[in-house]
Amino acid sequence: MACMSYVVLARKYRPRSFAQMVGQEHVVRALANALAQQRLHHAYLFTGTRGIGKTTVSRILAKCLNCTGADGRGGITAEPCGVCSACVEIDEDRYIDYIELDAASNRGIDEARELIDRAAYKPGIGRFKVFMIDEAHQLTKDAFSALLKTLEEPPEYLKFVLATTDPEKMLPTVLSRCLQFNLRPMAPQVVAAHLEHILRSEAVAHDAAALRLLARAARGSMRDALSLADQAIAYGGGRFDEAGVRAMLGSVDGTHVAALVEAVAQRDGPALLRRVELLRGLGLSAEGTLESMALLLQHMAVEQAVPGALDAEDPDHEDPRRLAPLLPPDETQLLYSIVLQGRGELALMADEYAALTMVLLRMLAFAPAAEAAAPAASPPTAVPAAAAAQGDAASSSALPSSAPFGGHRAQRTAAAASPAAAPAAPAVCEPAPPRGAAASAPAAAQPPMPSAKAHAQPVLGEPPPWVEENPPDDAAAPPASAALRAASAPALAVPAAARPPDAPAALVPTALGGQWRALVERLAAAGAIAALVRELAWQAGLETVDDTAQPPCWQLRVERESLRTDALRDKLAAALQAELGHPVRLQLLAGAPGDSPARRDAAERAARQRRAEQTIRDDPLVQALMAQFKTARIVPGSIKPL
Ligand SMILES: [Zn+2]
DSSP: OOOTTOOOHHHHTOOOSGGGOOSOHHHHHHHHHHHHTTOOOSEEEEEOSTTSSHHHHHHHHHHHHHOOOTTSOOOSOSSOOSOSHHHHHHHTTOOTTEEEEETTTOOSHHHHHHHHHHHTSOOSSSSOEEEEEETGGGSOHHHHHHHHHHHHSOOTTEEEEEEESOGGGSOHHHHTTSEEEEOOOOOHHHHHHHHHHHHHHTTOOBOHHHHHHHHHHTTTOHHHHHHHHHHHHHHTTTOBOHHHHHHHHTOOOHHHHHHHHHHHHTTOHHHHHHHHHHHHHHTOOHHHHHHHHHHHHHHHHHHHHSTTOSOTTOGGGHHHHHHGGGSOHHHHHHHHHHHHHHHHHHTTSSSHHHHHHHHHHHHHTEEEHHHHHSOOOSOOOOOOHHHHHHHHHHHHTTOOOOOSOSHHHHHHHHHHHOGGGOOSSOOOSSOOOHHHHHHHSOGGGSOOOSSSGGGGSTTSSSOOOSSOOOOTTOSSOOOHHHHHHHHHHHHHOOOTTTOOTTSOOOOOOOHHHHHHHHHHHHHHHTTSSOHHHHHHHHHOEEEEEETTSSSOEEEEEESOGGGOOHHHHHHHHHHHHHHHSSOOEEEEEESOOSSOHHHHHHHHHHHHHHHHHHHHHHOHHHHHHHHHOTTEEEOTTOOOOO
16 A cells, blocks of 8 residues: 555545435435526535535535536536536635635634625636535534524525534524535445445455445445545455454454354353353454444344344345344343443453453343243253263263253253254253243244244243353362252252242251251262262251161151162162261151252352342442333343352
8 A cells, every 4th residue: 555646545436426426316316406407595504424425515516506518618517527627626626616614623703704705705717606614513603693694695606505414503594594405324235335336446356245344334424434445455455355354343253243142042141151252362352242233133123123124135134134033122122222331331341351241241131021020930840860860971071060950951961961962952851831842942943933932931940040160171179069069950950840949948957957968068079979869868858867776877858759769778878888987777758858958059049149139130230221121120040140
């Protein structure tokens, strides 16, 4: 880009006629018709955001009014010749009868008076004097007042063009004297198409994905698009490809963002955290991530509101079309709002990825009222022995300790043992309610559905945990209780008939219960008990110890009949003997124990849960969101203590 003759694209490709204007057809047609019919107004107002062509239209209009044609005999025209002195000099910004004033820097009464003074003189060479006041809303009230009379009754030869990004700030008396045209932000497709035309003219190699990215970043402004294109070409050393444009814009590959939304939809906290670490590792910006996420959610909302509205041919619409059925529309809106608010928070943290993590975790804490209100009608059900065995196999490997129960846990361990058998539904031995089954199927595998029903499921029954995995290479071994819980996890769930998971029978702690739990944890950590033997110990409450008997007799109360077998009892007794150094006779009693390791664990978890939920509820931002979205509720159990 060291070429001396290089002209920035925005200037080189500035439209010089109405025919070259892109994306403002409505304005161009109206102006061209008026000029063709010689219906001239004395003041024009062009409104619209920056960089969409207000000044360009003004210059073309000035040429139309002053063009003399190639032969010097032309009159007012909608198609300026481009070669007469008026056309050439206006293009080169040196035509004495075309005056541009930037009101942002010349806003006072003095500048206004000077302009009025110049208005008193007839045009030097042209048919018309054209005064263009850019950012006209910035003129002071005094300046406006001074101009008003001239604006009301201008001399024949004088035309005013006012331009503003903020017409609301213009005085009504001024607005009423102007013929107003609203220039619209250009659609990304329009920008991309024009950009492609220009790059082809410039013989710059380019790809469609890069064009789309840049066109979106331009936010409807062709001038911004061209100046970004200049930067991208310089950045890429003459190339204009997706990777380069992405890197320059700091934008984030759509696959990352789609994975994040998918993880939120499936309430998969660990997947969310892994993805953030991946983004950090790749050096992709947190800001860019949230920006892309906002765009994806916005596209999803469109698809949800009007299925089929997204362009099926546009590769950028694949993800939103696929993901739209995973979330109900109101949750999509909620997530969008969280993303927008989250963007403002990034700068407040030294570690932008930590801030990004907070924003994403906040998303997991919410779910629409329909879900939150749904009773925990389908508690986790007992896992078949096969899954339990797989859980055992997995727990002896490096599988991280995990939340104690739930379909996700069962799914993951099963998948670990046999990837081919990765289930589409959690391993349950009871027929799951149809809605539950649908929900557990991987969302991606489902065809898009018009309704959001598919989503409602992951939070029913037991919401999957947020943050549950220790890093596999965690140097510190997980505490015995964690190991125990992980090991016995798949089988921990009780049959639905026994009790709902959220309402465990009250713990009635006893001294023996405390000792028993410590002993069971020691045995489990040492690997002395496994599978169903461990499950028996975990579910049992030690009620009496008779040391006078020979050997000592311990009474264990166990609710589940399937665990009260002689074989399991004998294996547990053998393990106890090895640990204690003397034999123990075990007696298994029927009934629910008041104090078992399982019950203690559940009580502790519930207490941690309550604390975590309170922390989230106390978060002012969460409160603001709750107030804003009447349908938002914190899903009971969706928050896990970190
Ligand atoms: Zn001309």
